[in-house]
Amino acid sequence: MSLPHAILTALLEKPSSGLELTRRFDRSIGYFWSATHQQIYRELGKLEQAGHIRALPAPTPARGQKKEYEVLPAGRAELTEWVARSEDPKPLRSALLLRMRAAAVVGAPGMREELRRHLDLHRRQLEEYRAIEVRDFPPARRESEPDRLRHLVLRGGIDLERFWVEWLTQALGELER
Amino acid sequence: MSLPHAILTALLEKPSSGLELTRRFDRSIGYFWSATHQQIYRELGKLEQAGHIRALPAPTPARGQKKEYEVLPAGRAELTEWVARSEDPKPLRSALLLRMRAAAVVGAPGMREELRRHLDLHRRQLEEYRAIEVRDFPPARRESEPDRLRHLVLRGGIDLERFWVEWLTQALGELER
DNA sequence: CCCGCTTGTGCAACTAGTTGCAGAACACTC
């Protein structure tokens, strides 16, 4: 039940159309809660139905016409309530770790290349996050609570990527023995 | 498409019945690929259908009767092929990071307690992993390739939990300002 | 001997997420 709240958050930060949201998910929110445009359109429909958001009046409402949404007070209330809600972390699901475990049973040839590829991807992601940190969170921008929290989330992303880079490096070393 | 391969791996390590598999998923494989017993039974059916595993002949086959499965050569071949297959890491999905981002927008009261709870859960998990490491991977058991790979997977789990413990500690510090 | 508890298997219905495709509006250009 996180997608609607991801959308509410994004819309509070800035009212947007479905496609704009999709793009913002690809860059920002999607770093820790990704979604395809179809998920987003469907969810926008449900949120509107539920009275949590509304479409800004468009000059000529029609199919294929851009529709901007904004959050209604009920939506903000729902989000506020959700933020304080308690929810267990769900168990990790990593196909790569699983693969490694399988490799321990049937042998690992062919995994090296895959590990290198992942290492490269995670290095790139790490660089991207670091660039965002430099751009969006210079020391001056770390004062207000909202900025500090957003920065905290980004630090989480950075440290996670760092974890993967380290683990993959270690794994490659192990396989090269 | 990882669940069938998780099951094949588990069955190669030791032929088991559905319920046994479920328990082993709760302890071991499930640490990085969890599954409920229904998922497992359904998948066992499909794997048997596909000729990847077979049920060991039981004295009196009947409903509610324990059924042991073992992997057939075709299943092992499928798993071997899968290990070398290339697959992009899927983007992270963390409700907690999302919540933090939402908190930056609507305010964070009530998050402290939730963070403390998660911190506690991750600390416990970390301790559990460390206990497993001490028990199953003493230095002597780090020689054979299979053991080294299994150990590597466990190290991954440990470092991930360590990441969460660190991030949550940092986050709590930030909120306490 | 039958009652309740545990073990073990499984169906059905649901929720969340993915993939493939299509159609309307607009802009551009030849």
Next chain:
DNA sequence: GAGTGTTCTGCAACTAGTTGCACAAGCGGG
């Protein structure tokens, strides 16, 4: 002004995972 590409919205069908429940077999106690 017909043809082509882009932007934007959306339906339909599918896959994976979750939840709730049912039912059979075996075991132990009153």
